[in-house]
Amino acid sequence: MGANRLGTLNKDAFKGMILLNELDLFDNQIEYLPDTVFDSLENLINLDISNNELREVPVGVFRTLRRLTVLHLSSNKLERLDEYLLRGLNQLEDVDLSRNELTELPPLLLDGLIKLKSIKISDNKVKFLPAGLFRGLADVEVLQLQNNEIADLPNKIFHDLTSLNQLVLTGNSIVHISPGIFSSLGQLHELHIGGNLLENLSSGVFTGMERLEKLFILSNNLREIDSEAFIGLPQLLWLALNNNLLTTLPHDVFEPVPKLQRMQLDSNHFMFLPEGTLEPLKNLQYVNLIKNPWHCDCSILYLTRWINEHSDLIWDYQPKCRGPGELGGKSVYTMTFNDVCDGQWASMM
Structure with a gap:
């Protein structure tokens, strides 16, 4: 019954x-659900009401759907949800509430849904996460909260999500991440926190994430990264720090992530990298360094030498000098001692 303009x-x-087990009502123009409309469907397993015009859902409309495992309500106009809307749906594994107009989530919305594996609440207007929202949800593997207005992450908000594989917080307004907030996510493989307002990464902020492979922190306001920020990430393969405000890095910041294969440092404010910064990364396959104001005085010699020794790892384009003087626009890898150290007077100017 999908795409029928109902x-x-x-x-x-x-x-x-009574024997129906799958009902597709997606891509219609449904504005209202009678509260008894699904009462006969006690064997329903999959219900898709996405891409309609729903502004609200009656609290008891799903009361007989005790076998329901998939519920998609995405791409509607839902502004609020009753705390007991999903009560009793104990077989539910996949709930999709993305692309609505939700501004808040009831604290007990997911209470008792211990078989949940996927929760999608992206592209709404949610401003905060109630402290106990994910309590008892030890089987959840995917949690998508991107493109909301979340500014703060309550302590222990993810504490019970011990099976989580993917956590997406991209495109919110998060300013600070407390050390230990991810400490119970020992199964997490992907963490997306790009497009927020983070200004620094403190020591131990990722502790406990022994299986994390992908960490995306692009497009924040990062100015500082503590030397022990990446401790606890021994399996990390991909790190995206591009499009931030970083000017330098601690020389030993990458020692905890020796398996790193891909790294994006482009579009920051780097003028140089401290001696030895990239040495721990013996498994690196590519690194992006462009769109930084590399200052080609004596301090650039380490990066020049490293690029010449690892030219096959430079992804996209070779980084260029921003200056000083006539060195502006030249490739960093072509710089020699005579170019950058004999001309110290130019740097001073």
């Missing part, structure tokens, strides 16, 4: 369909 559903539309 505008309304009669309360008896599915009466007697």
Whole structure:
């Protein structure tokens, strides 16, 4: 029944369909659900009501759907959800509430749904996460909260999500991440926190994430990274720090991530990298260094030498000098001692 331009559903539309196990109502124009419309569908397993015009969902409309495992309500106009909307749906594994108009989430919305594996609440207007929202959800593997207005992450908000594989917090307003907030996520493989307002990464902020392979922190306001910020990430393969405000890095910052294969440092404010910064990265396959104001005086010699020894790892384009003087626009890898150290007077100018 998907994509049929349905505008309304009669309360008896599915009466007697006791054996129905899948119902697709996606891509219609449904504005209202009678609270008894699904009462006969006690064997329903999959219900898709996405891409409609729903502004609210009656609190008891799913009360007989005790076998439901998949519920998609994405791409509607939902502004609020009753705390008991999903109560009793104990077999539910996949719930999708993305692309609505939700500004808040009831603290007990997911209470008792211990078989949940996927939760998608992206592209809404959610401003905060109630402290106990994910309590008891030890089987959840995917949690997508991107493109909301979340500014703060309560302590222990992810504490029970011990099976989580992917956590997406991209495109929110998060200013600070407390050390230890991810400490129970020992199974996490991907963490996306790009497009927020983070200004620094403190020591131990990623502790406990022994299996994390992908960490995306691009497009924040990062100015400082503590030398022990990446401790606890021994399996990290991909690190994206591009499009931030970084001017330098601690020389030993990458020692905890020796397996790193891909790194993006482009589009920051780097003028140089401290001696030895990239030495721990013996497994690196590519690094992006462009769109930084590399200052080609004596301090650039380490990076020049490293690029010449690892030219096959430079991804996209070779980084260029921003200056000083006539060195502006030249490739960093072509710089020699005579070019950059004999001309110290130019740097001073």
